[in-house]
Amino acid sequence: MNERIKILAISGSLRKTSSNTNVLYAVSSLKSEIIDFTFYEGLEHLPHFNPELDTDDPPSSVKDYRDQLKESDGVIICTPEYARGVPGVLKNALDWVVSSGEFMGKPVAVISASSRITGGDKAHESIMLTLEMIEANIPKACTLQIPVVGTKINNKAEIIDSTTEAQLKSVLESLVSTIN
């Protein structure tokens, strides 16, 4: 593939100073010579999922979200864990594509980042179940849990830990090779 690769980055945190969003910013500085990253900004504007709204003419925010997914060659998700699960806003976004199928066969990388030593393992496990159900293509090498994220990525979205840098590069390279 000679064209530039389009990756849609989705953070599961709405916080302006989110460490998960910073992980995605850090990832977007890697391989920028071949990848165009778009940050999905609409998570908080999606309506609560309601099957009765999931028609041929869905709400415009849902249509825009689905179009961005369709236009992407791959997706990278980075999520915190809330109350041992996936943040509601992110689960809501995934519910909106169960029947429309934008994730079907889509190469996806899944990262969870937490201030705690668990690395958001429960959220990671849970989102994997959902993404598998909607038939996303997630190679094992495209998954990563980042514990104690504040010691790995600083609040300027700089990677300050060499192991984490190598892990993020490896995740991205695996995603690119899955797309190609």
Ligand SMILES: Cc1cc2nc3c(=O)[nH]c(=O)nc-3n(C[C@H](O)[C@H](O)[C@H](O)COP(=O)(O)O)c2cc1C
């Ligand atoms: C309401 C709430 C519940 C949380 N529950 C968990 C949890 O169950 N497991 C965990 O590892 N962290 C939990 N955390 C901590 C966040 O996952 C952690 O602070 C994370 O780094 C926040 O991500 P962000 O910086 O991208 O917003 C919780 C935080 C909040 C605000």
